Amino acid sequence: MPKTYRKWIFAKPMVDDRLGVEQFELQEHPIPALQEGQALVRVKLVNIHSATRSRMAGGMTKQGDTDRSNYACAEVLQSRDQAFKEGDVIACQAGWQDYQVIRSDDRSVGYGAASEAVRAVNGTNSQWTYVFRPAMVQMWPPEVLMDIFGTSGMTAYFGMRQCGPLRRTDAVAVAGATGSVGSIVAQLAKIAGCSVVGFGGGPDRCRWVMDSLGIDYCIDYRAMDFERQLKAAFPGGIDVFSDGIGGSLTATVAGLMNQDSRLFAYGGAGAFYADRLDAPPQQRPSLRRAFGISEEIEEILKQRNIKSEAWIVHDFYHERLKAEDDLSRLLQSGALKPINNVVDGFDNLPNAVVGLYQAARSGKLQVRFSPY
Numbered sequence: 451m452p453k454t455y456r457k458w459i460f461a462k463p464m465v466d467d468r469l470g471v472e473q474f475e476l477q478e479h480p481i482p483a484l485q486e487g488q489a490l491v492r493v494k495l496v497n498i499h500s501a502t503r504s505r506m507a508g509g510m511t512k513q514g515d516t517d518r519s520n521y522a523c524a525e526v527l528q529s530r531d532q533a534f535k536e537g538d539v540i541a542c543q544a545g546w547q548d549y550q551v552i553r554s555d556d557r558s559v560g561y562g563a564a565s566e567a568v569r570a571v572n573g574t575n576s577q578w579t580y581v582f583r584p585a586m587v588q589m590w591p592p593e594v595l596m597d598i599f600g601t602s603g604m605t606a607y608f609g610m611r612q613c614g615p616l617r618r619t620d621a622v623a624v625a626g627a628t629g630s631v632g633s634i635v636a637q638l639a640k641i642a643g644c645s646v647v648g649f650g651g652g653p654d655r656c657r658w659v660m661d662s663l664g665i666d667y668c669i670d671y672r673a674m675d676f677e678r679q680l681k682a683a684f685p686g687g688i689d690v691f692s693d694g695i696g697g698s699l700t701a702t703v704a705g706l707m708n709q710d711s712r713l714f715a716y717g718g719a720g721a722f723y724a725d726r727l728d729a730p731p732q733q734r735p736s737l738r739r740a741f742g743i744s745e746e747i748e749e750i751l752k753q754r755n756i757k758s759e760a761w762i763v764h765d766f767y768h769e770r771l772k773a774e775d776d777l778s779r780l781l782q783s784g785a786l787k788p789i790n791n792v793v794d795g796f797d798n799l800p801n802a803v804v805g806l807y808q809a810a811r812s813g814k815l816q817v818r819f820s821p822y
């Protein structure tokens with residue numbers, strides 16, 4: 451059993467919202483003896499979410515502390531908690547650290563309480579702490595468990611279901627098609643037989659989208675004539691718009707949505723990647739506003755009877771097993787492809803997080819702490 455664990459902390463405030471490796475510091479601490487109701491896990495891999503930098507800037511990740519909200523795959527090494535047994539492979543929230551003590555009683559970090567239905571499936575108080583079925587662990591490596599079967603794949607799956615049934619005649623627009631959720635949404639919409647156009651940041655990104663996701667077309671959202679290209683790509687208007695970006699892009703695309711169409715708004719990643727971050731709002735905005743549905747867009751939605759809901763994916767986690775089975779079948783048939791973007795090594799975590807905002811990458815950025 452390990453005696454100590456290593457942890458990256460947020461050590462120094464950023465200047466002008468610029469994130470560098472100097473913001474991180476490595477610490478080593480003894481692993482405490484396990485109390486009743488606790489389990490010790492070895493973190494195998496963490497997902498790095500695009501909100502990481504704004505969490506640090508906005509004080510959600512406190513200086514001197516690690517970011518405790520990362521979604522991670524871990525193996526249970528020792529357990530005095532009835533919900534876990536030795537050898538279980540689980541999803542949980544974790545700090546930037548290689549070992550962690552968890553409890554099934556713990557609530558999630560940064561989210562409300564899990565619903566009763568989700569608690570019943572998970573056997574824990576957190577919507578994010580969940581023991582994978584052994585068959586899933588045998589079939590899929592941690593990077594796939596935490597991507598296709600993690601928040602990205604589940605958001606795409608439930609989002610397309612809630613926008614459905616998707617019809618073969620639907621013209622679907624996918625913002626952030628190079629991103630973790632968008633790259634899966636685009637594939638699922640194509641599998642449903644729709645005509646699918648994604649948006650990517652530049653010609654190379656668009657080429658990647660077309661080559662890797664097998665969709666019909668991709669438009670560079672940075673192009674000066676983006677709106678003209680959008681109109682040309684959707685001569686009959688847009689039936690489904692999948693949007694995790696928000697901001698001016700959402701407003702432009704919403705203007706081309708058809709009567710009775712469907713908007714799947716699930717995030718506002720555009721703001722996370724901006725050179726300057728928005729100041730944290732005085733009051734917590736509604737999910738709709740946080741996901742880029744401004745008052746102006748609400749008006750368009752009303753006028754055209756566009757269906758839209760805003761939710762966090764864990765609202766559907768009581769249906770997770772069916773989603774896992776459906777997505778597993780699509781992966782096994784080769785219709786759906788996982789997009790792997792894994793950085794190796796616990797020591798490389800700061801570089802990986804910094805690189806997220808500096809270099810183009812596709813799919814979910816993940817850091818694998820040690821060979822499996």
Ligand SMILES: NC(=O)c1ccc[n+]([C@@H]2O[C@H](COP(=O)([O-])OP(=O)(O)OC[C@H]3O[C@@H](n4cnc5c(N)ncnc54)[C@H](OP(=O)(O)O)[C@@H]3O)[C@@H](O)[C@H]2O)c1
Binds near residue numbers: 501632650655694813
């Ligand atoms: N509701 C939920 O339950 C739920 C679940 C998962 C995620 N989310 C949220 O959904 C959002 C997207 O998540 P994700 O993990 O898919 O994000 P991601 O992997 O970080 O991808 C975001 C994509 O956004 C594109 N992008 C960045 N700035 C842009 C801009 N100004 N205009 C247009 N596109 C831009 C990038 O494309 P290029 O690199 O090609 O420029 C990037 O590939 C986040 O806000 C996340 O918090 C919500």
